[in-house]
Amino acid sequence: MIRLHNAIRPAFRSRRWAHNMPTFSHLNSVNEEDLAHFSSILAPTSILSTLPSISTPADDIAPYNVDWMGKYHGQANSVLRPRTTQQVSEIVKYCAQRKIGIVPQGGNTGLVGGGISLQKEIVLSLGAMNNVRSFDPVSGILVADAGCILQSLSEYIAPHNHIMPLDLGAKGSCQIGGNISTNAGGLRLLRYGSLHGTVLGLEVVLPDGTILDQLSTLRKDNTGYDLKQLFIGGEGTLGIVTGVSILTPPAPQATNNIFLALPRFDNVLPLFQTVKRQLGEIMSAFEYIDRTAYDMGLQHGLGPLLSADEVGDSQCFVLVETSGGNQDHDLEKLNNLLENLLTADEPLINTGVLSQSPTQFNSIWALREGLTECVQKEGKPYKYDVSVPLADFQKVVDAVRERMISKGLYGDHAISKVMGYGHVGDGNLHLNVIAKHGYRPELEAALEPFIYEIVADRKGSVSAEHGIGSMKRDALHYSKSDVSIDWMRKIKQTFDPLNIMNPGKVLP
DSSP states (O other), X not given: OEEEOOOOOOOOOOOOOXXXXXXXTTOOOOOHHHHHHHHTTSOGGGEEEOSTTTOOOHHHHHHHHBOTTSOOBOOOSEEEOOSSHHHHHHHHHHHHHXXXXXXXXXXXXXXXXXXXOSSSOEEEEOTTOOOEEEEETTTTEEEEETTOBHHHHHHHHGGGTBOOSOOOTTXXXXXXXXXXXXXXXXXXXXXXXXXXXXXXXXXXXXXTSOEXXXXXXXSOOOSSOOTHHHHTXXXXXXXXXXXXXXXXXXXXXXXXXXXXXXSSGGGHHHHHHHHHHHHGGGEXXXXXXXXXXXXXXHHTTOOOSSOHHHHTTOOEEEEEEEEESOHHHXXXXXXXXXXXXXXXXSOSOSEEEEXXXXXXXXXXXXXXXXXXXXXXXHSEEEEEEEEOOGGGHHHHHHHHHHHHHHTTOBSTTSEEEEEEEEEGGGTEEEEEEEETTOOOHHHHHHHTTHHHHHHHHTTOBSOSSSOOTTTSGGGGGGTXXXXXXXXXXXXXXXXXXXXXXXXXXXXX
C-alpha cells in the first residue's frame, strides 16, 4: 500500500410514545389438522413443527425463531419451506381461510425483528426457492427466485462481467427477496441507486393466495400504477415476494480504494465535497467510521491499515472507493486528489493509505464490513439505522453517549460503547450502542424514544435501510405524518383485510 502523510443538545418536540406488543385475537394457531393439509402441499422434509405429529426437535426450530443478534425471540411452532411459487400460493390461500398469521422469512439477517413471529404465526421460509430463472448478459437483467442468496447471485453473474447493484455485509446469508422486502441499501447505493430503481419486476403472492405476476424485464413500462413499488420495503405485510427481475450493472474494469484519517469530524463534509468534485463519476462509495468503531475493529483483528503513530489523535476515518473503466485514468484522478489533500494550506486529512493490489483493496473493505461482527463480540448491540443530515452524524452519537452518562448507565456495568459508522454518500448513520452484559429494560428505556426524538428534531428518518419491523413500529410517527400513516393503513386493509400477512410489523 502507498502511505500518505501529512455536541449539542437537541430541542425535543413533544410526541406520544408507546411500545406495546400487539394482540392477535383474530388469528388461529397452527394445529394438527393444518399440518395434515400442509403435508398435501409440501414434502415431509419441507415441514418443521414441534406438534406431536411431526415432533421436530426444538433446536431445529430455534434458528427460525431467533434473529441473528439474539434480540428477538419468536413463538412459531411450525415452519414451512416451499420450493415453488405455486406452493406458496396454496399455503397462503389455506392460511387465509383458516386465519393463520404468516411471517415470511428470508435469510433472517434483519435487524428490526421483521422476520420473527410475535405470537402464534407460522414461519414461511423461502430459502428453498433458490433458482436463477434467467440472465441476459446483453441487458444485464437477472430473474431469480426470492430465496437466492445475494452472494450466490453475485457469483452467478460474475463470469458475465456483471455485479449486483447492492452489496451488504450479510451478503453470504441474506436473500434477494428479503433485500427487496426491506428495501436494503448497503455499500453500493451511492453509485447504483436504491432497489426502487433497479428492480424491474416482481412476482408476489398476495394475502388471499393470488399470484401477482409482474415479473417484467422491461426497462420502460409506463402503463398505470407501478404496483411493485408497494412491495419494495413492504416487509412482507402486503404480500410475499417469490421472484424478482433486477437490472445488474456491468462490472467495473478498475476498482481502487483509499483509507483516510481525519483530525476532526468537521472535516468530513468538506472532504466529501472535495472528493465528489475531483473524482466525479468514478466515486462509488464514501464510508465514515468514528474513532471508537475504528479502535474496536483493531482490537478484534481488523487491520491495522495505518500505524498508530500515523493515526495519532485522529477523530474519524473515511473509506473512498472508485469504480471505473480505465485504471490509468482512475489512478491519475486519485493521485491528483491525494496530492491536493496533502498540499492544502489547511489539510483535511492527517494521513491515509491507497490500495495497490486486490488483496490490499479487500483488506481496506474488510475493516468497514467487519465492524458489524465486531460489535456482536463486544456485547449485545442496540442498533439504530437512521438518516440525519451529514453535519449531525457525530452530534447524534455524542448526544446518546452523554445521555447514558447522565443516567449512570455508561461503563462496563451497562453501556460500554456508543459509536457511529455509515454511508456518508446517502446520509445513513449506523448508531451502535453496546450493552456489555446483555439487553435490559432500563437500557432500552433510556435510549427510546430519546434517539427517535433526536432524529425527528433533525427532520431525519428513524429507518434509513433496515426497515421498521416490530422494533420501530411505534416509532413510525417520528418520521411519518398522521395522514401518511392513515393511508398506509388503508393500503394494508385493501391488500390484507384479514391481517394475516406479517401481522404486528411496520404499522402501529
